Amino acid sequence: MAERLVKYSRAQQKDVQDERSYDAQCPYCSMQCKMRVIEQKGPSRTQYKTIALDNPTSEGRLCVKGIHAYQHAVHRERVKQPLFKVDGQFVPVSWEFALAVMKEKFTKIQEEFGTDAVSVYGGGSLTNEEAYLLGKFARVALKTKYIDYNGRFCMSAAASAANQAFGIDRGLTNRLDEIEQTDCIILAGTNIAECQPTIMPYFERAKENGTKIIVIDPRVTETSKMADWHIQLKPGTDAALANGLLKLIIEHGYIDEAFLSERTTGFDEVMDHVQSMEIESISTLTDVSVEQLEKVALTFGKAERAMIFTARGVEQQTDGYMAVRNFLNLLLATGSIGKLGCGYGAITGQGNGQGGREHGQKADQLPGYRSIENKEHRQYIADVWGVNEEDLPRKGVSAYEMMEKIHEGEIKAMFIMGSNPIVSNPNATYVKEALEKLSFIVSVDMFISESGKLADLILPTTSYLEDEGTMTNVEGRVMLRPASKEKPGETKHDWEILCEVAGVLGKEKYFAFHSAEQIFDELRVASRGGIADYYGITYERLREGDGIFWPCPTTNHSGTERLFEEKFYHQDKKAKLMAVSNTPAKKKESTSLEFPLYLTTGRVVAHYLTGVQTRRSSSLAARDIESHIQIHPETADKYGIEEGRLVKIRSERGEIVVRSRFSTDVRFDTVFVPFHWAESQNINDLISNELDPTCRMPGFKIAAVHITMVT
Structure with missing residues (x-):
C-alpha cells in the first residue's frame, strides 16, 4: 500500500510542471473571506484548488461559493477582447477601435441631445477605487447627472434609515465578534445561513453563550431553525410588527429613559403614536399572536445588551426605509447602541456593497458620503478634482428611474460596469424594452450577460484574482484585496478602462492614474472630512494589518471599531426617533381573487x-x-x-x-x-x-x- 502511494505521489508531481498560488478575497458576499487559489499546470490540464486564509472577519472559513469562485474566473466563456456588434453578431475588435467608437458615439449623442443623454450604471462589487472612479468618470468625463448602481436594490433602505436616525450609515455599528457578547438578537428579514454562511458561527457561539435569538421571516429557513423564537409574519408587515414590540416594551417599562433624554430626540412623538394603537389590531395585521408578541418584546426589553440585524427581507419593500427606521426605534428606545454587545447591523449583500455606496456611484452622492446638492460639499470635491463647482452635474435619479428616463427619451446611451440590469431590476420586461430603445450601450463585464447581449460594445474586464484594490466589508472594515494572477487575453482592469475612455474624451489630465493605490490616495483626500472618512487609511497600513474601520481621519488613528460611544453624527450629536405608520402611505400590492x-x-x-x-x-x-x-x-x-x-x-x-x-x-x-x-x-x-x-x-x-x- 505504501509503495503504491509513493508511486501515485511521484506521478502527480510529474504531471504538475508549474504550481502558482494567488492570494485573494472572495468576490461574492460582504464577508470578504480571505483565500488562496492554487493553480497547478500540467501537460494535459490545469487544476485549481482553494484554501481559506485566516482573518479576523471569517476566521479562516469559506462557503461553497468561495471555494468554487475560481471556476468562473477561468471559464472558457470569459470575454478576453473587445467585442463590437455587427449585423446582430459580436465580432472581436481592437481596443483602439473600441475607444474610437465610444468617442464618436458619446460625443455625437451628447452634442445632439445634451450631456445627460449618456448615463452610467454601476455595480456593488466594484472595488472602492473603481466605484470612486466611476462616479468621477460620470461627472467629469461625461458630465452627466445620470449615474446610479445596482446597490440601490440592496442597501438603500437601510442606508437611508441609518443616515436619518444616526447621521451615518455603516453596515455594522460594531465588530462582528461583539455578537457573542450580547444577550438578545433580532434577525429581521435575513437568512444569513444561506446568504452569508461564514458569519453563522458568530451567532452559533452567541447562542451557546445563552443569547436569545429572534428571527423575523415569513419562511422557515436554516437561519430560523437556530432561533429561540421565529416570528413567521405575513409578508410586508414588518413596520407594524416593530410598532407592536415597541408598544409592549414601553408599556412594560423597559425603555432607557436616561439614554432617550440625553442622547435622542423624537421619542415623545413615537410613544404617543404607538400608545394610540391596539396590540390586537397589530396581531391581526401581522398574523402574529399577541402571546408571541409579548414574549418577544419582553425578551428583548429585559436584555441588558441587545442587537438588531436587518437585511433584504425588511428592506426590499416599498416602505423598507420606514420599517428599518422602526427597528432602529426599538434599539434607541432601549438604549441598545454605542456599547459593548449593543448595536445595529445591516447585513450587506454585495461584496463591496458598503464601500460602493460611499464614494459616488449613487445619484445624489459625492465621495465620502457627501451630498451632491450641498454647495459646500460640491466645492470641496470640485477642488479635489480640479474642476469648477458649477460644472459638476446635479442630482440624477435612481437605477430603476433611469429606465423610465430612457422610455421618456431623455437618456439615449448607457455605460454599464459590473451589472446586469435586465435581471436585477423589477418589472424586467419594461427594463429590457428600455435597453432595446437605447442607441448605444457599452457593457464592461467578464461575460456576455443578459444585458450584455443588448450591448453594442462589450469591454473585457478582470476578475477578483487579477484586480487589486480595497473592499469595505460588512463591518465597515476596509481591506486590501491582493490580486496577482496575470490578466487573460486583452482584458483590462475597470479603472484602466475608465481612464482610457476618459482620455479619448479629452479628460486624460483628470484620470492620469497608473495603479489602484494611486486612485485610493485621491479617494482618501476626496473623503477627508466627510461622513465616510478614509483619509487615515493607506495601502501601507492595510498591507501590515487586518483592515481598518472607517471613519479613520488621520494616519495615526486606529479606526472606529464601535460607533456612537459618545455621539451620533447629526449636528446636535443626538439620534433621531421617528413615528412609523403600520401601513405605508403608498399601499402595497395585496392579494385578490385573481392573484390570491x-x-x-x-x-x-x-x-x-x-x-x-x-x-x-x-x-x-x-x-x-x-x-x-x-x-x-x-x-x-x-x-x-x-x-x-x-x-x-x-x-x-x-x-x-x-x-x-x-x-x-x-x-x-x-x-x-x-x-x-x-x-x-x-x-x-x-x-x-x-x-x-x-x-x-x-x-x-x-x-x-x-x-x-x-x-
Whole structure:
C-alpha cells in the first residue's frame, strides 16, 4: 500500500510542471473571506484548488461559493477582447477601435441631445477605487447627472434609515465578534445561513453563550431553525410588527429613559403614536399572536445588551426605509447602541456593497458620503478634482428611474460596469424594452450577460484574482484585496478602462492614474472630512494589518471599531426617533381573487445575485441548475400543483415558468422563488415598479400572483 502511494505521489508531481498560488478575497458576499487559489499546470490540464486564509472577519472559513469562485474566473466563456456588434453578431475588435467608437458615439449623442443623454450604471462589487472612479468618470468625463448602481436594490433602505436616525450609515455599528457578547438578537428579514454562511458561527457561539435569538421571516429557513423564537409574519408587515414590540416594551417599562433624554430626540412623538394603537389590531395585521408578541418584546426589553440585524427581507419593500427606521426605534428606545454587545447591523449583500455606496456611484452622492446638492460639499470635491463647482452635474435619479428616463427619451446611451440590469431590476420586461430603445450601450463585464447581449460594445474586464484594490466589508472594515494572477487575453482592469475612455474624451489630465493605490490616495483626500472618512487609511497600513474601520481621519488613528460611544453624527450629536405608520402611505400590492398568493423572493446558498458568475461555475450550477417555486403542500393541493412539475407564475406584469418544490417551510398564503435566473425564469419580471418614496427601493419582497401547473 505504501509503495503504491509513493508511486501515485511521484506521478502527480510529474504531471504538475508549474504550481502558482494567488492570494485573494472572495468576490461574492460582504464577508470578504480571505483565500488562496492554487493553480497547478500540467501537460494535459490545469487544476485549481482553494484554501481559506485566516482573518479576523471569517476566521479562516469559506462557503461553497468561495471555494468554487475560481471556476468562473477561468471559464472558457470569459470575454478576453473587445467585442463590437455587427449585423446582430459580436465580432472581436481592437481596443483602439473600441475607444474610437465610444468617442464618436458619446460625443455625437451628447452634442445632439445634451450631456445627460449618456448615463452610467454601476455595480456593488466594484472595488472602492473603481466605484470612486466611476462616479468621477460620470461627472467629469461625461458630465452627466445620470449615474446610479445596482446597490440601490440592496442597501438603500437601510442606508437611508441609518443616515436619518444616526447621521451615518455603516453596515455594522460594531465588530462582528461583539455578537457573542450580547444577550438578545433580532434577525429581521435575513437568512444569513444561506446568504452569508461564514458569519453563522458568530451567532452559533452567541447562542451557546445563552443569547436569545429572534428571527423575523415569513419562511422557515436554516437561519430560523437556530432561533429561540421565529416570528413567521405575513409578508410586508414588518413596520407594524416593530410598532407592536415597541408598544409592549414601553408599556412594560423597559425603555432607557436616561439614554432617550440625553442622547435622542423624537421619542415623545413615537410613544404617543404607538400608545394610540391596539396590540390586537397589530396581531391581526401581522398574523402574529399577541402571546408571541409579548414574549418577544419582553425578551428583548429585559436584555441588558441587545442587537438588531436587518437585511433584504425588511428592506426590499416599498416602505423598507420606514420599517428599518422602526427597528432602529426599538434599539434607541432601549438604549441598545454605542456599547459593548449593543448595536445595529445591516447585513450587506454585495461584496463591496458598503464601500460602493460611499464614494459616488449613487445619484445624489459625492465621495465620502457627501451630498451632491450641498454647495459646500460640491466645492470641496470640485477642488479635489480640479474642476469648477458649477460644472459638476446635479442630482440624477435612481437605477430603476433611469429606465423610465430612457422610455421618456431623455437618456439615449448607457455605460454599464459590473451589472446586469435586465435581471436585477423589477418589472424586467419594461427594463429590457428600455435597453432595446437605447442607441448605444457599452457593457464592461467578464461575460456576455443578459444585458450584455443588448450591448453594442462589450469591454473585457478582470476578475477578483487579477484586480487589486480595497473592499469595505460588512463591518465597515476596509481591506486590501491582493490580486496577482496575470490578466487573460486583452482584458483590462475597470479603472484602466475608465481612464482610457476618459482620455479619448479629452479628460486624460483628470484620470492620469497608473495603479489602484494611486486612485485610493485621491479617494482618501476626496473623503477627508466627510461622513465616510478614509483619509487615515493607506495601502501601507492595510498591507501590515487586518483592515481598518472607517471613519479613520488621520494616519495615526486606529479606526472606529464601535460607533456612537459618545455621539451620533447629526449636528446636535443626538439620534433621531421617528413615528412609523403600520401601513405605508403608498399601499402595497395585496392579494385578490385573481392573484390570491403572496410572492416573495430571495437567494439560495449556491448562487449570487443575477447568477452571471455562479451559473458559470459547474460545481455551483450542479447544486441548483434551474430556478424553482417553493410552495406549501396544502397550497399546492389547493391549486392542483404536483411536486417536481413546471408551474406558471403570473402577476399583473407578466409570467414565468419554474419547477415546483414542496416545503412546509413556507406559509400557506405565500410562495418563494429565487432571483438568480434570467429569461423565462426571471422572477423580477413579476415585480412591481412601485418604489419606496424615500430611498427608491423597489418592493421585491411582495407581489400578488396566481399559479397553475403547466400541462
